[in-house]
Every structure is written in structure tokens, then in C-alpha cells.
Amino acid sequence: MDARRAAITTMAALAAMLAAPLASAAEEAIEAAPVAVETTIPTTSLWQVLLAGGPLVIPIFVCSFVLMLVVFERAMALRRSRVIPKLFVERFLLQISEGAVDRQGALELCEENTSLVADVFAAALRKWGKPAVEVEQAILDEGERAASSMRRYLRAINGVSTVCPLFGLLGTVWGMIEAFNEIAGSSAMGRPELLAGGIGTALMSTAAGLCVAIPALILYLYFIGRVDALVMELDRRGQDLVHLISAEGLEDRRNRPVRTSKAKKAA
């Protein structure tokens, strides 16, 4: 409860901070305007140019916010410590291979851990002593569930990368329509600079859309690759466990205790 209140106050503070520099930036622009006229090269801030892009810049801003939200969430969720904590996996496999924990103890260990690999291991442990095929099937089922939970929200990133350019294009078309209407309405025929100016500001929204869409696509590809790598590792670790706890594996260990010393050495 306390944490939630702290979060809310932080959000409010952030909103205030967001508003303050932008307001000051607007003031700055107004103050700077006469100065800019006096100097030889008129300059304007990128922010002002962006705002001149038209109303469709607003959904692009929203998309950008959603994108960053999901990206941060995924970046946290797909950390190795959340999916396959190395230390836990190695200790767990070692303890099983040495026979230090039985089925019930291993299950308790898995339930204590919150990582995804612990869920997969727990599913496998329930089939302790069953034939390898059965254990593998349990691991595959749980692995599938884990993979889909890792892929969750990635579709949102993909969606942002698809929709943002479309918003930008819509803004451009809108702006072009306005520019042409202005030309048609006033006696501006033969003054191409008016048309060029209108199109220039209209293209600004496409640029904004692409500026959001390109990072979104790159991040999407990165996250997809990361999920695939994690799924493969999950599968590999699961196979290791199958070798240890399936009926065949237990038999092998009993017949060839050499492997355990090997495994011990490796650990």
C-alpha cells in the first residue's frame, strides 16, 4: 500500500516535470523568435517542428509511450534471472544428480523459485520415475506455456511498428489536403513556396511515425530473437532433467555411477 502511494506521488511529480520543461521550452521559443529573425539564419527547435506536424502526431506520441512501456516491461521480464537463473539451475541439477533431494524436496525447491525454468522443472518432477517420453512430454507442454508467456506483449511492439507509419501517412495526407485547399482558396496560384511549406509540415508527421516505428521494429526483432534463445536453453535444461529423473535415467545412474562423479566434476 505504501509502495503504491509512493508510485502515485512519483507519477505526479513526473507529470509536473514533464510539463515544466515543455512550458519553458515554449516560452523559450517565443522569446527566441525575434532573436532568430535578427540573426542571419532563422532557427527553430525540433520540438516546434514536431508540433507543427499536425494532429496525427498525438496518436504517434501515444504509440511511442506504449512502445516504451512494453519494452521496459519485456526487458525486465526477459532478464535471465527471471527466466533461467543460472545458479539455481546448476545447483538444482547437481543436487538431483547426487541424490541430495528426493522428489518432494525438489518440488519444494521449484516452488520457492519464481523463474520460468522452475515451473518447467516442477512439471517434469511430477513425472519422476516415469518413462522418458512421458517426462519429455510434460516438459514440452510446460515449455510451450513458458514460451507463450515470454512472447506476451511482443505483438504490441509489432503493432506499434506497423501502425505508426500509417498514422504518419494519414497525417501527411491530411496536411497535403489542407495545403492544397489553402492554395485553391487564396490567390496563391503561382506561389509554389506556399504549397512546398504545407507539404513540408505535412511530411513531418510521417517522419515522426517512422521515428517511432523503426526503433519499434528493431526492438521487436531483438525480443523475438531473445525469446527464441531462451526457449532453446529452457529445452536443453529440461532435457538434462529428463536424463536425471526419467525411468531410463535413474536406471543408467544406478548402473553407471561414474557419470555422477563426472557430473560432480563438471559442477
Add this chain to the structure above:
Amino acid sequence: MPLHHIAPLATLLQLPTFWICVWIGLLTATVAIIWLIRTRLRNIKSWQKCAILSLWVHVLLACLTATVQIAVGSAGGGPGYGPPIQVALLPDELEAIATSTDATPTPLEEFELDPDATDVETLKAADDTSEVDEAEKPPAEPFEAPQLLAKAEPAPEPAVEETKAEPEPAAPTLNETDEQVAVETPPPAAEPAGAPADATAKPLASAAESIAPTAAVAAAPAASPVSLPRRKQLPAPYAARFAANRTELVAAGGGNTQTEGAVRAALNWLAAAQSKDGRWDAKRHGAGREYYVLGQDRKGAGAQADTGVTGLALLSFLGAGHTHQEGLYQPHVGSGLEFLRRSQQPDGNLCGDAGLFAQMYCHSMASFAVSEAMAMTDDERLGPLVRGATRYTIAAQHPTDGGWRYRPGDTGDTSQLGWQVMILRSAERCDVPVPPIIWTRVDRFLRQVERGQAGGLAVYRPEEARPTRTMTAEALYCRQLVTGRADGALSPAALREAIGSLSAEPPSTAQVNLYYWYYATLALHRAQHTTPEAGEAWRRWNDALTRTLLATQNKDGSWPETCIWAGYGGRVFTTALGAMCLEVYYRYVPPEESVDASDIAAQPDWQAVPPR
């Protein structure tokens, strides 16, 4: 970090100190947020953490975009964009720029000049000359003034001189109305005045056959005994307004006592119609009613056109020789001028509260009135007003097109051009310099609107095809003003075409169009001596004009609002234009008549042809 430490950092990064402070604050906040998320906010939901982070990333990005300054091209819109500057160097204008002196400021420079500073300078200059005046003989001044002005535009002067019968040198002496001057011939003007001493005798002797030369000289001071000596210089075009023998001039020009009576009645009506604060209230006298003239909605233009109709009313007073310093209507003219002075905006604009379709007309009509008043009285108090208004007019011209329209910088139309050209010509008579390039552009515009087989007709806007009589009359008068010649430097065929077109629609009660009549009367009056046909056309026009105007005038002296544009201008507009039409016989003295029998009219028009 103290501010004096930040300043060098700012110069190093080429950022304003403000932004350095902002960035330092943002970085601190970033570190604080990361620390908070790792410690105190460790246990909140991951979604909330992500939201905070996402928001913060956007704050940083927004600040980054606000910091980055980019150079902008001509993509209009958004603050920080300067007004577009249009530059055009055309072969015609290169010549004009080369011939113009360095002292003549370009319109842009002139626009940026501090009006107070220039005023002080000119006032000083005026003081200097007046001191010189008092020290030396008063007659020295008028000699100097025309001469200096003639020098300002050097090249074309001799050419003009050849065409006219010795007009130039005669100016100074006749301006005096003082016999001593002719005898003494002060040293500063010795060279130019040497010849004129003889020359003055010639036109007087040759022209006035019935009057003996001595009588003519004697008549000169009697012509306007009080006013003329006080005036430092009266530009020749206005001389006849003060002539003692104005009735003779009227009779010679085609008018009669009835037309003079009509003018007097109209002026009386105008004097009575003036509001207490000096303005002629356009709306009170029926302006601003929507008539959809020529099928266009002008949003009731004219309802707020007080400065415009005030200008027109003042022009009709000035046209009959009534200024704020002499004549019967001194208080009326004075308070009208005072109203215009109050209405002037800081940039020189005299449009008052007029709407889009009326504002440039209002500015030009009011400016025309004040510059004519200043030229006639040489009253330096009007100087800032005239200079400001002229500056605005010059700045409002379209730089390549050469015309004027409803807003400064619009591509022009012929109707506006006429008023602006009249302002500029009378401003030049107030010693307000008009850069030669302005005339070059006006000339270019006039060529754009030329139509007809010989180029004598004109259209309203350059892209139109069908010439109209109103625009033909206006363009012809503009050409006469620009070139300073009665034929407007048109080819004989073009002149014949123009005059033929105008005389095909003489004034009639069937369709009253005072705007057309005003320009056509001025143009035909000025062109009457060019060819016998023109003289005949003027006679017929004049007959129709006087007949129609006298027949349609109301009993109170005003003209009814049946005219085509009367819905916009109201009764003041119709009455002022009607009076000005009937003042045509003495309103302006064309240079060609300088050898005429009239005493003062022998002065030359010193205005020079601009370099072309």
C-alpha cells in the same frame, strides 16, 4: 553549480545557459528515479515501474528535441520564421538601381528606419533652411528648391526641356510674384536663372497678346496678394487653384458659373456633413451597404472607411484651393487633417478601422489628401504624416508585380494603382523621395495590363482578358502621371484607341459611374492638346459631364447615391468625386499649358520623368 561556472560550459556546448540548467536537472532526476526504483519502489508492480520509465524517457526525448535547434528554410508557419523575402533583379530594374543615388534608401531600408530619427533630421534640415532664409533674402529659397529637386533626377531633364517650350527655367521667377526677383537674380541661382530672366518675358509676351507685358508683371502680384509670398514653394500643378482669374480658366477649360456654383454647393454640403471630431463618417452618410457590385461579396466594405471618405472630402476642398491655412473652409480642412493624423498607425498606414476590401483604398485616399495638403501649404507639421504614409505605400507595393492590392504584398490591380500613383506623385512634390525603382515597377505593371489592338486599353488585373473603360481611363491617367507627358508616352494609335474607348461611353444619367468619370475626366483633360481628336473628345466629354452632373446634383449640393460604387462609399464619396470632376479645369495644371495665357500657370512642372 553557480551560474558563472555554467556560462563557459554553455558557450562550449553552444547552448543557452537555460538549457544547461535544464539538462543538469534532468540528469539528476534520472539518477534519482533509477535509485528510487531500485530501492524504495522495488516492490511496486512492474507495470507501474515501466510506466514511470517510459514517461521519463519521453520527457528526456522532448527536452532533447526542444534543445536541438535546426535551421529552417522557407517552410512557412510556426514561430521563429521570418517573413519571406522576395528578391528579383530584372533587366529593367538593374538600370534603375544603377541610376539611383546612394542616398535614396530602398523601400526596405526606409521601412526599417526609425521614423522619429528621420523626422528630427528633416526638421533640422528645415530649420537650417529657414534660418538661411531669414539671413538672406526670402526669394532665394524658391530658387533653390526647384533646382535641387531637378538635380535629384538628372538624366531625363534636358529631354523634357526640349519638348516643352522653355518651361524649366521660368519656374523660380514666376513663383515669386515679386518684381524685385527678376531684377536682382540672386547669385546662387545665377546660372539657371540667367537665361530665364529673358525667358520669363517670352511666354508672358507671346502668350498674352491682349495684355501688355508690363500689365502682366503687374498682374502677377495681384493674382494672390496674401498667400503666395508666404508660401515657400507652390508646385506648379497646384498653381491654378489659387489663381485670381480662376473664373477665366474655368470658362476657357469648358466650365461655367453653374459648374462653379455646383462645386461651391457641394463643398458647403461636405462642410456641413463633417462630424465634430473632424472625420466624415462614412456610415452616417450611407456607406457600407452591400450591393454585390460586379457580383462579388465585399462584406459590406466601406462601413468603416472613415479615413477614405475623409480623404476624398479633403481632396475636393484642396482641389478648389481651400487649405487649412487659407480659404473659406480652414477649420474643416484643418480638423479633417487632424483626424487623419490621429488615425495613422505606427507603420504609416492610414486605413483606420476599414475592412479588408476598403483598407488600402482608405489608406491611399487619405494619404493622397494629406500629401496634397502638404504640397500646397508646405506645412512641415504634416511632414511625419506624409512621410509615414508614403513609406507604407512604398513598402506595400508588390516587389515584382509592381501593383498594389488589398493587403501589402499582394499582386496588384489597376484600380489601386491609380490612387497609389497619385499619392507618390504628390508626395514627391512634398520633397519625399520616391525611389526610381518604384516607378519602374509601376511602369511594368501598366505594361502588364495593356490590352487592345494598339495597347491603349487596360484590364483590372494582369491575368484578365477583357478590358474595361474604367480601367482604361485609370491606366491612361497613370501613364500620364508616370511619364509626365500628356500622351502618356503612348503610341498615337494606342492613344487614339484609349480616347476612342472613353468617348464611346460619355457620362449619362443612365448609368452613373463617378469613379470612371473621375479618372476619365482627368485623363481626357490632360490629353486634350495632344491631337485634334483628343481635343474634340474632351469637349464632348466635358459637355456630357457638366450636363449630367448639374442635372443629377441634389438641391443641398450633394450627389445622390445612385452611382455604381455609392453603396460602399456613401454620399460623401459621390459628392466629393462629383466636386472633383467639376474642379478639373483648375485642379491640376498640365505642363503643356505652362505657356498658356494664365499668369501663374506659366510655371513648369518640375517633376522629372523617372529613368526607364
